[in-house]
Amino acid sequence: MTRVLSLSRVPSLWRPLRAGFLSVRAMSLEERARVIFAAAVEGVQPDSVVRRSLERRGDELLVSGRSFSLQRNLHLVGFGKAVLGMAAEAEKIVGDHLVRGVVSVPHGIQETLRTHGKSQMLLGEGSRIAVMEGAKHNLPDSDAQRSAECIRELASALTEKDLLLVLISGGGSALLPAPAPPISLQEKQDVTRRLAAAGATIQELNTVRRSLSLLKGGGLARCAYPAQVVALILSDVIGDPLDLIASGPTVQSETHQEEVWAILDRYGLSASLPAAVKEVLQKTTPCSASPQPQEGANHVLNTIIGSNGIALECARRKSRELGFRPLVMSPGVCGDVRAVARLYGLLSRFACAPGKAPPPGLADQILQVGQDAGVQSWDLCRTMRVLEEAREEGWGATCVLAGGEPTVQLTGKGRGGRNQELAVRVGLELKEAGLKGAVFLSGGTDGQDGPTEAAGAVTNSDLAEEADQQGLDVAGFLGDNDSYTFLSRLSSGRRLLLPGLTGTNVMDVHVLLLPSPAQ
Ligand SMILES: Nc1ncnc2c1ncn2[C@@H]1O[C@H](COP(=O)(O)OP(=O)(O)OP(=O)(O)O)[C@@H](O)[C@H]1O
Numbered sequence: 308m309t310r311v312l313s314l315s316r317v318p319s320l321w322r323p324l325r326a327g328f329l330s331v332r333a334m335s336l337e338e339r340a341r342v343i344f345a346a347a348v349e350g351v352q353p354d355s356v357v358r359r360s361l362e363r364r365g366d367e368l369l370v371s372g373r374s375f376s377l378q379r380n381l382h383l384v385g386f387g388k389a390v391l392g393m394a395a396e397a398e399k400i401v402g403d404h405l406v407r408g409v410v411s412v413p414h415g416i417q418e419t420l421r422t423h424g425k426s427q428m429l430l431g432e433g434s435r436i437a438v439m440e441g442a443k444h445n446l447p448d449s450d451a452q453r454s455a456e457c458i459r460e461l462a463s464a465l466t467e468k469d470l471l472l473v474l475i476s477g478g479g480s481a482l483l484p485a486p487a488p489p490i491s492l493q494e495k496q497d498v499t500r501r502l503a504a505a506g507a508t509i510q511e512l513n514t515v516r517r518s519l520s521l522l523k524g525g526g527l528a529r530c531a532y533p534a535q536v537v538a539l540i541l542s543d544v545i546g547d548p549l550d551l552i553a554s555g556p557t558v559q560s561e562t563h564q565e566e567v568w569a570i571l572d573r574y575g576l577s578a579s580l581p582a583a584v585k586e587v588l589q590k591t592t593p594c595s596a597s598p599q600p601q602e603g604a605n606h607v608l609n610t611i612i613g614s615n616g617i618a619l620e621c622a623r624r625k626s627r628e629l630g631f632r633p634l635v636m637s638p639g640v641c642g643d644v645r646a647v648a649r650l651y652g653l654l655s656r657f658a659c660a661p662g663k664a665p666p667p668g669l670a671d672q673i674l675q676v677g678q679d680a681g682v683q684s685w686d687l688c689r690t691m692r693v694l695e696e697a698r699e700e701g702w703g704a705t706c707v708l709a710g711g712e713p714t715v716q717l718t719g720k721g722r723g724g725r726n727q728e729l730a731v732r733v734g735l736e737l738k739e740a741g742l743k744g745a746v747f748l749s750g751g752t753d754g755q756d757g758p759t760e761a762a763g764a765v766t767n768s769d770l771a772e773e774a775d776q777q778g779l780d781v782a783g784f785l786g787d788n789d790s791y792t793f794l795s796r797l798s799s800g801r802r803l804l805l806p807g808l809t810g811t812n813v814m815d816v817h818v819l820l821l822p823s824p825a826q
């Protein structure tokens with residue numbers, strides 16, 4: 308049974324919430340988890356992040372505390388899955404000074420946004436920004452290469468009087484392919500595909516991509532020099548590393564030959580590389596070389612305007628409004644979904660187990676499993692401390708928030724995604740721990756989890772029993788990576804999270820709602 312939050316035990320800090328609490332009380336924990344997820348996504352919508360980062364004062368543009376003069380000298384380029392909405396908003400703010408723009412966006416995105424009722428993310432008629440679609444299935448193709456060429460031409464023609472606004476979001480690497488000659492697009496595509504299939508991380512993949520490209524790894528900023536470059540970046544990589552998001556086209560970074568070869572060796576690609584790739588790699592800087600002077604580095608301002616951390620902060624505020632004690636554990640959850648599910652199961656036991664103190668040995672187990680789930684030990688210790696305080700002080704309920712990008716080892720042939728699989732696995736963990744009342748949500752902020760129409764799911768400890776009653780073998784579905792089919796059939800799909808395409812992407816958000824421990 309869902310435990311109702313008890314306001315009488317909540318300290319004075321929470322009293323102002325009392326007024327709005329009646330309607331909140333009418334909401335189930337599951338509904339509240341969904342509202343918290345929606346707030347996370349809302350906080351990183353392309354239009355709102357651009358609005359927050361660009362301030363207009365007459366003919367002056369302020370970004371990250373720096374001022375840029377606007378004199379009909381503004382040019383705009385963009386590449387990534389979320390840049391159409393970012394461009395539409397930027398044009399509203401600085402369109403009167405915009406000379407020309409080009410954005411490279413995923414194949415079919417304009418049609419998809421239109422059919423999802425997201426026309427505010429489309430460019431208006433008479434826009435000075437050309438929209439070029441490409442990179443079908445998130446792979447660099449000749450359409451994306453043409454877009455990259457247009458972007459390169461635009462940037463190369465700029466002078467020191469010009470200001471180039473660069474909009475960057477996840478998916479940008481595939482949408483800006485500019486293979487360094489003599490590498491062909493096909494050869495570059497091949498290397499990328501083989502690395503990804505062998506299990507290379509996005510960090511490894513983009514380190515290699517940077518070394519094979521004219522525009523990645525600061526190449527775009529070099530083309531634009533001596534113009535001033537301002538890049539607004541919506542991060543989809545854990546830790547928000549500027550040089551790796553979309554392979555860092557505006558970030559002056561030096562990739563050393565040895566580093567790239569080590570990655571190619573690790574995944575068994577070194578021996579079978581095309582001659583053109585070897586030729587280009589030979590020209591990259593060896594570790595022993597002294598650092599190259601970076602022409603125009605101080606003409607570039609790179610700023611993160613949206614990230615998983617920002618989404619979690621918005622979720623934190625919303626969960627507080629809904630009466631929870633909020634706790635942001637980490638925006639860096641990664642590793643196999645099994646380890647991540649185990650971690651949430653253990654944390655739930657830690658928070659909810661009856662008695663004055665958590666069972667002995669549990670904290671050590673959390674620290675151990677937490678490592679496999681990519682959560683730093685200080686974040687785990689901080690999380691456990693807050694959960695213990697909640698236990699001691701008798702707080703009503705806690706909302707643990709985290710984000711990142713766990714992985715699933717695909718061994719089956721079913722349909723699913725990492726968020727749905729994680730949610731199902733956490734549901735089973737909660738059942739095993741006998742924790743009634745806790746609720747878990749996992750959702751992809753882009754609204755699409757794997758090749759399914761769902762973003763994720765909301766589960767609790769009743770999941771297994773519900774499945775049993777409906778003749779659904781949850782273990783069998785999990786074994787076949789068939790979480791979407793399972794969740795669609797279970798109670799007519801009521802546990803699925805179906806926000807539709809959101810137009811943004813800052814990885815995944817996890818919401819764990821924990822009732823107060825039984826004393
Ligand atoms: N049947 C499945 N069950 C579980 N996970 C799956 C399944 N099929 C694909 N996946 C996982 O889905 C992920 C790809 O889906 P998705 O397009 O949502 O990824 P993404 O990393 O969010 O992409 P992007 O960051 O470019 O938006 C991969 O991690 C893959 O392992």
Ligand SMILES: O=C(O)[C@H](O)CO
Nearest residue numbers: 477478479480552553
């Ligand atoms: O485009 C890319 O390289 C990935 O989405 C990471 O930013």
